[in-house]
Amino acid sequence: MSKINPDFSTELKKYGAINFNACYNCGNCTAVCSLSDEDNSFPRSMIRFSVLGLESEIQSSVIPWLCYYCGECSETCPKQANPGELMMSLRRWLTTKYDWTGLSGLLYKFIQLSIIAFILTAVGVIVFSVYENFKLENIMHYGHLFEMLAIGAVFSLILIPNIIRMWWFIILKPKVKVPIVYYFKGIWDLIVHMFTQKRTLGCDDNQFRWFEHFILVGGYLALLFTTIVLDWFGTENLFIIVLGYVESGIIFIVTFDFVLSRMKKKKEISKFSQPSDWFFVIWLFLLGFTAFVVRVFIDTNLLENNIWIYLFHLIILVQWALIIVPFGKWTHFLYRSFAMYFEKLQKDIKISP
Amino acid sequence: MEKTIDYIKKKRTVSEEVKEKRKEFARIKKLILKTLETEPKTIPQIAKETQLPSDVVTFNLMTLRKYGEVIAGDIDDMDEYFFYKLK
Amino acid sequence: MRNKIGVYICHCGSNIADYVDVEKLKEIVAKEEGVVLAKTTMFACADSTQKEIVQDIQEKNLDAIVIASCSPKLHLFTFRNIAIRAGLNPYNYIQVNIREQCSWAHSDTPKQATEKAISLVLAGIERAKHSKALTTLKISSVNTVAVVGAGVAGMRAAIELADMGTQVFLIEREYFVGGRSSQWNKLFTTDETGQEIVAKLYKKIITYNNITLFTGAEIVSKSGSVGDFDIKVKINPRYIKPGCKLDWAKFEKAVEVCPVEFDDPFNFGLTKQKAIYKNYPSEFPEIPAIDYDKCNKCGECVKVYEDIDLNQKPETININTGAVLLTTGFDPYEPEKGEFAFDEIDNVITLQKFKRLIELNEKELIYRNRKIRNIAYIYCVGSRQLDGENKYCSRYCCTSAIHTAILVKNKYSDINNFHFNRGIRTYGKQEVLYTESSEIGDIFLQSFEDSPPVVEKQGKDTIVKINDILTCGKELEVVADLVVLVTGMVPRKINTIADVLKVPIGRDKFFNEIHPKLRPVETVIDGVLIAGSCQAPLNITESVKSALSAASKANSLISKGEIELEPTLAKIDETICEWCDKCSEICPYDAIIKTKHGGKIIAVVNETSCKGCGMCLPVCPVNAIQLIGYTDVEIESMIEALI
């Protein structure tokens, strides 16, 4: 027995959902979705739960993460109820539900708070630089240190607890009994999905979108590795330097295309943009671009006299690491892979008696 | 008696497409009628023998039936396809 | 018996002549007794041939002609006109179809086609021999229509008829006009209120000299037939002096002093009513009324309102009318006790009552001292019943409920609407309302056919539960402050007019038309028409359409002063008939009447009602009935000629 909560619609609209109440439950969206199957039929099921406000049903579901937003459903929806954007909004909403700090919810819903957070972090970096008397070497040293610390902290304090919460919502709370071995069996899928997002390929005819996304993820992870472990800004190794250029180049070129398509609004996926979507692509673009420029300045020995460029990069980096990665859209990357993983667990149980 | 066709011939020209359509129909008609000379056949059988797409056979065969050149006979054992024969 | 028959055989170019040996045909028929002329012709329908035939008829003094050519469906009227032009009765013209039913059908066997053609033409000649000169029957009619029921449909029909020049008697059972529509607020699609529409129509009606309105009036008997009905109308007194003006203050006082109080039917019991009343201030006619059945004649009101006259008596008047148009409307379905907790839980009400409630609550929606926030609408109450008698869909309720829900949401703050439906049927442009209500957040839940939603009390709360189709059958529940039963339309409970006029009733108990497509507003009783929701559930636009349709049908029927009837009629031989009731029983038009004739009881055909179908012919045990044009001699001589 579930109680209906009509107020949930209003809540969800703050996460970017548009007009999904118009749904008359024809099921067209589910039928045209190439990722939807008998076990997980969506997006209509999620629209229905959202209209009725059955929060716990949504919270315990992995379905929002199974959607890669090809936009076919929204394009063909007879009521123009934007099922694709609803799924996107549900992912945002779920992100905030998984987040134990509650910060991401605030940042999603109130753009003012996001802007304040961005300003605060920027001010923090500048204050720190003032404190360090704008000495490039020190700042770069702490910058590098920050990268490592931030990753560690964000992961251990925010992301891992959040994933545990997600696990609790999806597996523990609904009392799905999963034998331990299944967790190990599924790991490979987790990794594959995390790094390849191969399901997108089933999504639409546009293989290019998957490819773009794939090299972006690859480039991003590799740049992370190159800057943190291989100390790109500090190294003299030509191979690493070139590698870093390629990686950061990939990031800003691909994200530039993303920004462009969001502005053109031609494709269904880029028709609606929530602030968090803009932040994500723009910061990623800036991240790649400033890293690229910083290294160019290093190679041309201009950085000493143009420390501002590194500071700018650092501000972006700090904002990225402290705001977007733990509380923003970046987490999708993680949650989606885990959702896939949990879905596999659910399926495995169904198959074995 | 004078024929009015001569009057309109002076005013109109017939498009190539229309001429082509007429030839095409004549060709298909000949093919279909020829295959039916031996024995009654179903549409898939006619299509196979004439090398025409089956929907083209259906359309033209039914047109021939409409104008009385072909008639429908019995249905096959599977109750799927009718046999058509010359009238 | 005709014996100067002319026969024309048409070649129809080559259509007939190619298969039928027309020359041989001509030779054979020329020898036939009674045939004085036999010709072949290239095209019988050609102008020159037509002239020739006219000439022949006049010169040879022909008393019947037979043309053997194409189907009579094509040229019967062409050739009948030839006869008329030549001064021959058109029914002395016989067409024999030797094209569609001979030369074409038997083009594979020309010899036999010729033989068949000979037989057919001979049969035609036989028929011509026995053919009678018929004249179309004309009965006079008064250009008057009695419209029964002054709801929107009735008023609209009255105006239209009056505009077309017909005298109208508009007869309303209630003391006020407007019917159900005046109970409704804003209407889809124009957003006018029901009361505005009623006012608009009433104000128009009183400008017409040729509309007479009776309120508190009912038809109590009818005699006569189409064109000339005599109806008796009983009019209950209003107890208000005729011609007086409404004095609102005095009227209010009279209401105050009136000791008779009962649940107001207009507001479905939401308020109380006195014996002297108006349902709403701007109701028409302006003057109030005192309910004849309820008033105890205590005289209190007379003391404060001198325009009251309790000495008025009911009167009966006679009206002569050409046609009767019924626009008597519907009743809302009244749920049974316990149907979705109706009458058991106190916050369960019908849609119609809910609509009144909205109108009576200006600022806040309050029912039984409780502020309403969550409203559950349960659809198809009394319609599409699985077990009950009403199998039909009431058509207007989905739209009406959704329209009301939107209205409620816009009028009051903080309203949640939950629609427990069985598949929304907002057909046509009404779909936009469904979209609108969804978009503003109304929630639609659909129940399975065999498991309707359940309304029950849980502690203080009223809960509505459903297994929702749209959520894969999941059980869902809503705590409702108010449960609105979306009740459909049923025929009028008090429906005396049906008995008086003997209007046919359909399977759904609504009045039945002859044919929904051919004759959608006519009944089998000639001159009695139906329109609006007395015929089937309809919304206002649809009712008005059918009312206007009926108006034009009625007008074209009676406005010419006479009604022409086809001469193909049944005739009963009074010498043979021994009244057995079989023919009158089978007649769908009630055209056979039991009559005393020359000392014995016989059946007589009412020529104004008979349609000439012939259904009565075969049932007569003594073969007393003949259908003109299809008499035994005609048919049997044709049979003999054919063989």
Next chain:
Amino acid sequence: MPEQKSGYDVLVIGGGIAGEEAALNLANIGYKVILVEKDISIGGKMIHLSKVFPTLDCAACITTPKVSETARHPNISIFTNSEVKDIEKNSEKNFTATLVEKPRYVTEDCTGCQICEEKCPVVVNDQYQWDLVGRKAVYIPFSIANPRIAVIDIENCILCGLCEKVCPANAIDFTQEEKQTEIKIKSIIIATGYDLFDPELMPRYGFGKYKNVVTSMQMERQLVPTRPYNAVLRPKDGKMPDNIAYVLCTGSRDETIGNPICSQVCCMYSVKQAQLLMGALPMADVTIYYIHVRAFGKGFCEFYQQSKGMGVEFIKGKVGTIKENENGNLVVRYEDIEEGKVKEAEHDLVVLSVGILANTDFTTMFKNIKIGQDNFNYVKQTDELTNPAKTTIEGVFVAGTASGPMDIPDSILSAGAASAETASYLRRTNNEK
């Protein structure tokens, strides 16, 4: 100066069931009516239907008597193959318009013998059988056409002159030209009917590409005794289908194709066709995919229940996509709403229950006045509740589906209303007694 025709009271534009009904009503009252039909015969779409719901009487049996009554009514002049343009309102009750009579190239001497048709060597798609079969360039539109006079499709004619040679009535006349006449009328009824949705606009249903995906109109023709095939067959390969699917709301209630409203008839005609199919193909399974079954009119709900009793399967869920198999069978993908699961099902014939769209021809007919359109492109009714036939122009009325989707009984009633409003308008403005 074009020729003039006057003395008419009403111009009825459109000779479908609504136009006929309106014309007959007015003619019976005594008004002179000019009825103009774009097509080469009158009867509109109804005359082509099989049986009609919910009474299952045959459409032709109802239409043809009305058609012939209209055709021979002394107060009605019919112009087929003709159009109206440049309607001008000059003053109260004074309209002029141009009547354009297209050449038929066949005179009224035609006896309908079809010898020309037999001989004509050209075959093109037969529009009256919705392209399922061919017709000749000279042809009688359909067997029960009125007038039953041949017509030459000059665009597809190869000018061989054979028809003229063989015509026994000498009715072929290639010298005919388009004729324009100015007509004077006092009032106008627009009864231009509706258009059907073109499912090629929904590529995911594969209409046009997959030959076994047909429209409901094509199925309607297959169910009529004057049908294009000898039985109900698949257009792709002539197989007798035994598993037929109906896709409801094709082109209705769908904002993506610009028609957000319900077409009001598709549910019922599909239910009806399903019943007829069960009669024509007793072994066949029929499945109807629906969103809501709109069985709202008199006797409709009972009819719907009856079809369930006969074994027609109803599945709640709009079909998302249709794909073709090698054997010509079609796989429909849909969400079974009751179960909440996406499913695929194979059918050997799919019928798209196409919706009704406004026929917007009326918008271009007027010259010095503009006629209002509603949000869905139909003729705007300015006083829908009490004067349903009234339009934005005084003296111009609307009948039938020109004002919105409706079924046959509703169209007939609407035409009745239009005729009543026209009659009273004429009388009012005439100041007749």
Next chain:
Amino acid sequence: MTENKGSKILVFSTEKISDPAIDLAGLLKMHYPPTVYTINIPCSSAVKSRWIMHAFNKGFDGVFIAADGTDCAFDESCTDNTAKVISRTHELMKEKGIEPARLKMAAICSVCAEPFVKQMKSFAEYLSKS
């Protein structure tokens, strides 16, 4: 009298419904036995047993009622009433020793040309065998 010419069939058709169908059969150049003769009447339920018996007496081999069925423009009781006439006539035929199967009825709609032709062919075939 009827030797080698096929069985003679009298058809009672109705003006509005079944007669147009019989016309249509000719229009479509569909062939049925030329020994089929049609007399039309307003409604199929108007056929008198007497006429049918007269036809048999005069030498017709079969009588066919092309009934209005549910399309009847007069009344929906048409189908029932026609059926009753048939069954009464069947009784009379039995009395006279005429095989009841020689009187047949089927609903023929106004465009039912093909069903009509089929009916005629099979009826004629049946009659020629019996």
